[in-house]
Amino acid sequence: PGKVYSVLKEPALDFTLSVATLATAGIDSAELQNLELSVQKAAENNPLLVAWDKSEVADLRVSMFEKSLWFLSPDQSLPCEYQELTPTELQRCTIERTPQRLLTVPSPTSPLRLTDSISSALTRIAKVENLIKMQAHMGAGGASNNSPLQIAMTVRKNGGEQAYPLTEIPVFGDGDEVTVIIKNISRKPQDVSLLYRDAMYGIVQIWPEAGDSNRVQAGDQLAPIVLELYPEPEGLEDFIIMSQPGDGISRDFSFLEQEPLGVRSRSAGSSTAFSLRGEEQPSSLQLLLDAAIFANDGSAEKFKVQSRGARKQSKPNLGGMQIYSWEVRQ
Secondary structure (H helix, E strand, O other): OOOOOOOOOOOOOOOOEEEEEOOOOOOOHHHHHHHHHHHHHHHHOOOOEEEOOOOOOOOEEEEEEOOEEEEEOOOOOOOHHHOOOOHHHHHHHHHHOOOOOOEEEEOOOOHHHHHHHHHHHHHHHHHHHHHHHHHHHHHHHHOHHHOOEEEEEEEEEOOEEEEOOOOOOOEEOOOOEEEEEEEEOOOOOEEEEEEEEOOOOOEEEEEOOOOOOOEEOOOOEOOOEEEEOOOOOOEEEEEEEEEEEOOOOOOOOHHHOEOOOOOOOOOOOOOOHHHHHOOOOOOHHHHHHHHHHOOOHHHHHHHHHHHHHHHHHOOOOOOEEEEEEEEEOO
């Protein structure tokens, strides 16, 4: 037979979040039923979510106690007093369970508002998780050694200044500062956007500001960005640096912004690259993010069409993404 060639394709990423309910000790049967129904409705009506398959571990579990909704990752557990334990197991749990910072929002009293609150929270969490997953999908374009950007970060805490630790997740306190200096070391202009994800899954674009251009010419350097940190709330945060080739009009990623958990959205729907740019042509990276994070099938198809010709010659240059994570505490 003739020679046989095989092509190793990139593994497909799963951009859905599996969700399940987690019953607490002593929960009222009616409350548990309302909770299960609300989580089920949220999964059915949102393409970013999928109901938990009992043969697998759920990405996120939703529980309700102390008049609040609680969202637990697979490595987290309920406080000992809310687990169904024997007296001996409860005593052991009290000794062995390590302190955990659980994600929580107030629980509405009416079943209808409960469904809306759970759906809103799960959607915002899923969008952030999908944004982080995109870094792996972008591959070398998001790696620091291949990035068109040179990034220098320093930390000021306890009156002293030091280099940002790249091999661990640092812990910062009230008033600590992170200074970021970004330079375009490529030969082409880059559109640069800086996003901040807080501990309650809110996302804000801190640069550029609305109406400003984010085009950074080859060899140019941004003025230092100083981030003063406040532990309100405490928890894990992400600083996300995104860049894409500066072709045509400048494009940013403000369409990824969202309110933190527990804050009612100012708009009924989610904005996308299309709604922001109107008749203008979104970039390949905007389309890809819009498809993955907002489950926008139209953007997915448009991305395929836009990148089809480029694939024949070389992999399209989507841009780069670098994520720096830290924890803030009191």
